[in-house]
Amino acid sequence: MTDSHPIEVALENQLMSQGVYVTDFETGDDEYDRLEYEVVYDTATVTPHEVGTVVRTALKLDEERDDWELGGLEVVSRSTDGNRRGTWRIDPQWVKELHETISESGFSQLVLDTISHDSGGN
Template identity: 45%
Template structure:
């Protein structure tokens, strides 16, 4: 739809209402807006990435994709605490997005994503 804010801005605005604050969205190829790296911070006592925050981010990406007719590609996500500490990383492969509801159930899709979660370390 003409006049819609860029996908990164829409993502930032929607996640903010869930206590997830986008620090950076980097597109692998800025002109394509498909493969991207998302860095965000959360206000929580949990020292690690939670399934709730992953679910919120993924549901938001899927909602925006549906509304915009956009196909998200590979997503790399980095979660930070408000003090800047690394809480963890996770990812969604392009084909997982593509296969959702066709070849992958929501449960299998979620399981695959949650299996990619790594926790923060001093070696950031």
């Protein structure tokens, strides 16, 4: 099934109701797409909860859409005042191996291990 909205709009629509506001999304020429978002959480760094929210949404859209395939994803998290809270990523190889050689919990841990906290930076 293909959504009538571009992937960035579909991603934004699904994340907005969960407190994650997409500020920039670019499909990459290489294996990584780039996502930047703001959260309304009162924490200075990236949380596992927000990473899980974005990952579950991206995986769901990957399953639902014919016009977009989740590969690698490089992510920047910001606070509502624009401060950079941290970064994290999904490696394209992990997506390929999900359910084959990597379990869902193993996949989650790989992604969580990439979190870099940039508290208070721009």
